[in-house]
Amino acid sequence: MPRFRDAPPVPFAYRVVAFFVKPFLWLTTRRDWSGVEHLPESGGFIAAANHMTNIDPLTTAHYLYDSGVAPKILAKSSLFRVPVVGAALRRTGQIPVFRHSRTAGDSLDAARESLAAGECVAIFPEGTLTRDPDLWPMVARTGVARLALTSRAPVVPIAQWGAQRLLGRYSKLLKPFPRKLVHVRAGEPVELADLYGRTDTAALTEATSRVMAAITTMVADLRGETPPAEVYDMRKHGPGKGPGVARMKDARGDVDSAAGAAEPDPER
């Protein structure tokens, strides 16, 4: 039941995909959802979430969808070539990102169009699964800041925790039983107005860290734990157990989704 009075209608194809995805999520998760009141009542907005496992885009989309928002999610382009999944992504209008290529910025143009149409654009600002050993959010890329500062669309921080119990980071083994408790929480839009219109590195870095700080504070709340004093930075600490830098620069300009597989992580 959509709570968005002015939201664009949810396209038929989107409803069809949700019709198939939702029963899977109902059967495999228990949901602790909060902060829905922070989602704007109308107009385009950016939902920025932490990213720990390949299943969390679905659990986060579930939260948004059941709140009356059909998100356009920025997703790595290689997913669009996967049979069935690719078709579902295309039909529901998800936005491909050609990472590490010269066309990587095109996704932001598509995102701007969606925002202008009053839609929700969902982004995982870290751009890949977090490499923090304990699954805390890591230093993010600046795409979400560039999109926010140029479009001036509100950025709603979204924290999620628990989806890693359903599918571990880089795991291919789904653990559907018993149902896993998945927390998703939206926070107040991040204050960025003082940086609007700027595209310099200082502004992008500042906006990015405000967004990630808002997400991390909520993640800490959901976990009931204190985040590490130093935020994990892939540029400094390396890609951890994830895809190596060499693979990230492969010829397709994208990362093999199987990279780093079979590296079981703490599933907490």
Ligand SMILES: CCCCCCCCCCCCCCCC(=O)OC[C@@H](O)COP(=O)(O)O
């Ligand atoms: C009820 C909900 C209805 C939802 C309807 C359709 C929504 C489909 C959403 C699927 C979106 C997939 C987004 C993936 C985001 C993404 O691309 O993250 C990258 C990670 O993977 C990590 O990849 P890697 O760095 O290669 O390990």
